[in-house]
Amino acid sequence: MTPLIDVIFLLLLFFMLTSTFSKFAEVEVSAASAAASTSDTPPKITFLKLAADTLSLDGQPHDLTTATTALTARTTEDEPVIVLVQVGAAVTAQRLTDLLVALRKVQGISVNVMSPT
Amino acid sequence: MRRARPKTAKEPTIALINIVFLMLVFFMVAGTLAAPLSSDLKLIETADLDGREPPNALVLHQDGRMSYAGRDMASAADYLAERTDNQEGVVRLVPDRNLDAGKLLQISDDLRRAGAKSVMIVTERALQ
Numbered sequence: 001m002t003p004l005i006d007v008i009f010l011l012l013l014f015f016m017l018t019s020t021f022s023k024f025a026e027v028e029v030s031a032a033s034a035a036a037s038t039s040d041t042p043p044k045i046t047f048l049k050l051a052a053d054t055l056s057l058d059g060q061p062h063d064l065t066t067a068t069t070a071l072t073a074r075t076t077e078d079e080p081v082i083v084l085v086q087v088g089a090a091v092t093a094q095r096l097t098d099l100l101v102a103l104r105k106v107q108g109i110s111v112n113v114m115s116p117t
Numbered sequence: 118m119r120r121a122r123p124k125t126a127k128e129p130t131i132a133l134i135n136i137v138f139l140m141l142v143f144f145m146v147a148g149t150l151a152a153p154l155s156s157d158l159k160l161i162e163t164a165d166l167d168g169r170e171p172p173n174a175l176v177l178h179q180d181g182r183m184s185y186a187g188r189d190m191a192s193a194a195d196y197l198a199e200r201t202d203n204q205e206g207v208v209r210l211v212p213d214r215n216l217d218a219g220k221l222l223q224i225s226d227d228l229r230r231a232g233a234k235s236v237m238i239v240t241e242r243a244l245q
Contacts, residue, residue, distance in 0.1 A: 012140055100238075
């Protein structure tokens, strides 16, 4: 009986110490690139400037939720909207990811994050 | 309605095993085995994303250091040469949530220039 308990205890310890309970997820960073234009019509470009606690869409101040509604209003059926994201100083990775996750829900836009160089 | 016990009760071995077994099964089913990331790393929290398995990815610390599998990496190209997962072109980054976003974009740019096709940020799903 005792060796059985010993082994089970060892297994229990192993699984308690090695297992993790965090759930991971991932989101793509879409960089600005010279993507080949597929349609003949020039795409609409929207400029989004992200600062540490403000956000402006073509110069209009917004927050994350109003920005997504404003962007949804701008998309049309056949014309893709390109969103150029400029990241200001003192923006954290958390904030950038929040923005990317919010923009992910908007259909019909393609997000390009410009690198700050 | 308590059952009377003999005065010199033996250690209840079967009950002990039962409890330990239950805990064992719980940890086997509920936990995921994963290589530990750095303990000082605070992952980005998100909701509304689909879950995926724990990452085997390039870790970006708050001060901009890069590490992979516990070792510091000097540059993005070093990581691409070193990595062992065979997913062609897809590079996963695990940034600290307080890392400067400019630094993150610069590193993902470096990775693209070194041959990565798409760069993903791995986050921690917040509990709902």
